[in-house]
Amino acid sequence: MRAVIMHAPGDVRVEDRDQPAIIEPTDAVIRLTATCICGSDLWPYRGIEHVDHTPMGHEYVGVVAEVGADVKNVEVGDFVVGSFVASDNTCEICQAGYQSRCVHNVMMGSIGTQAEYARIPLADGTLVATPGQPSPDLIPALLAASDVLGTGWFAAVAAEAGPGKTVAVVGDGAVGLLGMLAAKQLGAERIIAMSRHADRQALARRFGATDIVEERGDAGVARIKELTNGLGAHSVIEAVGTQESMEQAIRATRPGGHIGYVGVAHGVTLDGMELFFSGVHLHGGPAPVRRFLPELIRLIWDREIDPGVVFDLTLPLEEAAEGYRAMDERRATKVLLTL
Amino acid sequence: MRAVIMHAPGDVRVEDRDQPAIIEPTDAVIRLTATCICGSDLWPYRGIEHVDHTPMGHEYVGVVAEVGADVKNVEVGDFVVGSFVASDNTCEICQAGYQSRCVHNVMMGSIGTQAEYARIPLADGTLVATPGQPSPDLIPALLAASDVLGTGWFAAVAAEAGPGKTVAVVGDGAVGLLGMLAAKQLGAERIIAMSRHADRQALARRFGATDIVEERGDAGVARIKELTNGLGAHSVIEAVGTQESMEQAIRATRPGGHIGYVGVAHGVTLDGMELFFSGVHLHGGPAPVRRFLPELIRLIWDREIDPGVVFDLTLPLEEAAEGYRAMDERRATKVLLTL
Numbered sequence: 001m002r003a004v005i006m007h008a009p010g011d012v013r014v015e016d017r018d019q020p021a022i023i024e025p026t027d028a029v030i031r032l033t034a035t036c037i038c039g040s041d042l043w044p045y046r047g048i049e050h051v052d053h054t055p056m057g058h059e060y061v062g063v064v065a066e067v068g069a070d071v072k073n074v075e076v077g078d079f080v081v082g083s084f085v086a087s088d089n090t091c092e093i094c095q096a097g098y099q100s101r102c103v104h105n106v107m108m109g110s111i112g113t114q115a116e117y118a119r120i121p122l123a124d125g126t127l128v129a130t131p132g133q134p135s136p137d138l139i140p141a142l143l144a145a146s147d148v149l150g151t152g153w154f155a156a157v158a159a160e161a162g163p164g165k166t167v168a169v170v171g172d173g174a175v176g177l178l179g180m181l182a183a184k185q186l187g188a189e190r191i192i193a194m195s196r197h198a199d200r201q202a203l204a205r206r207f208g209a210t211d212i213v214e215e216r217g218d219a220g221v222a223r224i225k226e227l228t229n230g231l232g233a234h235s236v237i238e239a240v241g242t243q244e245s246m247e248q249a250i251r252a253t254r255p256g257g258h259i260g261y262v263g264v265a266h267g268v269t270l271d272g273m274e275l276f277f278s279g280v281h282l283h284g285g286p287a288p289v290r291r292f293l294p295e296l297i298r299l300i301w302d303r304e305i306d307p308g309v310v311f312d313l314t315l316p317l318e319e320a321a322e323g324y325r326a327m328d329e330r331r332a333t334k335v336l337l338t339l
Numbered sequence: 340m341r342a343v344i345m346h347a348p349g350d351v352r353v354e355d356r357d358q359p360a361i362i363e364p365t366d367a368v369i370r371l372t373a374t375c376i377c378g379s380d381l382w383p384y385r386g387i388e389h390v391d392h393t394p395m396g397h398e399y400v401g402v403v404a405e406v407g408a409d410v411k412n413v414e415v416g417d418f419v420v421g422s423f424v425a426s427d428n429t430c431e432i433c434q435a436g437y438q439s440r441c442v443h444n445v446m447m448g449s450i451g452t453q454a455e456y457a458r459i460p461l462a463d464g465t466l467v468a469t470p471g472q473p474s475p476d477l478i479p480a481l482l483a484a485s486d487v488l489g490t491g492w493f494a495a496v497a498a499e500a501g502p503g504k505t506v507a508v509v510g511d512g513a514v515g516l517l518g519m520l521a522a523k524q525l526g527a528e529r530i531i532a533m534s535r536h537a538d539r540q541a542l543a544r545r546f547g548a549t550d551i552v553e554e555r556g557d558a559g560v561a562r563i564k565e566l567t568n569g570l571g572a573h574s575v576i577e578a579v580g581t582q583e584s585m586e587q588a589i590r591a592t593r594p595g596g597h598i599g600y601v602g603v604a605h606g607v608t609l610d611g612m613e614l615f616f617s618g619v620h621l622h623g624g625p626a627p628v629r630r631f632l633p634e635l636i637r638l639i640w641d642r643e644i645d646p647g648v649v650f651d652l653t654l655p656l657e658e659a660a661e662g663y664r665a666m667d668e669r670r671a672t673k674v675l676l677t678l
Binding site for chain 2: 092093096098100101103229231241246256261264265266267268269270272273275276277278279280281283284286288
């Protein structure tokens with residue numbers, strides 16, 4: 001089968017790999033309908049994370065091609081969506097809603113889903129079947145649920161976005177934008193997008209942003225305070241993962257407010273004394289997307305939300321290298337790969 | 340009047356100061372019945388925080404001696420308890436339960452309550468009157484409510500201690516011990532005290548600890564995991580404020596679990612990547628004691644709790660210097676000063 005391999009930073013190729021097979025009786029194998037490139041795939045692309053002939057990808061939707069002997073919840077032919085972390089969905093941590101930290105978790109990035117087929121460990125816990133075969137226009141939205149929508153949704157939940165709340169969003173990438181969509185769905189009163197790109201501002205408005213702040217750093221924090229009676233936002237979604245973005249999030253939140261942070265924190269150190277006196281709630285990490293999948297699939301199926309519009313470039317899998325370049329150069333927010 | 344002044348690190352004296360008077364119409368002046376020395380008073384005593392002829396103390400109970408023209412909620416003769424932060428209790432932040440970050444907050448430490456009298460700003464918001472004049476044996480417990488009990492209580496609430504939860508407590512000082520009492524009151528199923536001092540272990544058991552862990556650092560974390568099916572505690576109270584104690588708290592908490600941290604974070608830096616992948620909820624800061632005061636006073640008045648036993652040394656105000664020495668040398672957990 002054809003699959004994306006990153007040979008080294010900046011060197012993405014589509015090559016032949018062995019087609020995956022069932023290894024454990026709890027596995028399934030899916031034939032992918034679509035996959036995509038994640039903002040986090042740019043870390044190794046840019047040489048910030050180690051990469052060496054690595055199969056890429058952790059987002060996926062597709063059709064079940066084969067199931068192991070113990071698989072009961074999905075069957076061959078089902079159209080399925082899964083999270084970027086495989087989980088049994090039965091352990092104590094899963095049951096508490098933290099499937100991304102399942103005691104048996106498998107990171108799908110270690111398997112690679114930018115490929116024609118993928119093995120899905122713990123298929124019963126990981127995969128959620130859609131109510132039927134989706135019409136083609138729903139594919140991007142369902143694919144978004146696999147990571148970026150689920151991650152933005154978790155960030156909004158972690159930030160306790162809801163009725164009466166002012167939610168500020170640091171980061172105008174796909175996750176930040178879908179965090180705005182989530183905040184809107186959760187009933188937030190006011191959503192402040194921090195963005196200086198006209199195209200992303202437009203998408204932010206479409207997803208529910210009521211205010212745009214173009215300033216960054218201290219000036220951005222000052223602007224958020226101005227918009228919130230000097231107090232700061234009730235809820236802040238952090239969807240970047242840098243020192244500046246985390247500090248911006250902490251400083252833009254009012255005492256007692258909530259930060260949901262989902263940007264993978266590269267090179268970030270938090271000053272304990274500043275955090276202490278901020279009085280904020282801080283929660284985040286790898287999003288337990290599986291917790292939200294049934295609800296997200298329902299909202300997409302019923303066409304109540306359309307997170308698929310975050311994909312602004314669609315390419316065949318064979319052209320994955322161009323997809324990486326486009327995201328690296330910020331010519332695209334999020335690239336969908338068709339099969 | 341007589342008052343405690345710290346001239347320099349390690350140099351505590353009791354001297355004459357002007358008796359405080361009403362400055363703002365929202366002030367009250369109280370005659371102190373008792374005050375005490377806080378673990379945080381040891382930071383300047385040890386030269387870690389700046390000190391220069393500074394009036395000391397921020398915990399207090401006493402009798403209202405004088406009220407400003409605008410004070411309505413307390414009157415001369417009332418026995419009152421207040422938090423270590425004066426707050427209006429009406430602003431948006433106070434109404435959300437974060438009175439320690441009131442938009443008009445005044446740190447009582449900047450006034451100094453280790454003295455015969457103290458001016459209390461924002462008296463209507465800050466002071467809570469007891470149902471009547473307390474019997475003398477209730478004074479230590481009511482004084483504890485002013486800071487250490489309220490702070491331990493906030494830590495337990497921030498850590499979401501409650502029914503079915505295993506709560507680990509890092510720190511066996513007065514705040515940590517009263518965090519155990521709070522966790523017990525909040526219905527925690529299991530309370531693990533991290534302590535290697537026999538006398539404090541005994542007090543921990545009295546306050547509700549079900550398990551004692553003597554190990555520290557990585558060994559302490561491993562022991563907590565052993566006691567929690569390999570997962571870590573649901574809730575961790577951090578009541579020290581050092582790099583080691585914060586790391587211990589983060590590592591001892593299960594993914595999705597909650598940390599309530601109330602140790603003032605001196606020289607602490609948190610690694611963003613570790614925090615991200617821990618998946619914990621982190622909340623803390625200067626405790627909004629005022630939020631809890633009415634309930635704490637009720638529990639004490641009805642003799643349902645006795646936090647006063649954390650005071651293991653009682654001295655007259657004139658002997659404050661010996662109180663500081665005893666706490667610095669760990670001969671005492673918490674020193675009450677009588678007037």
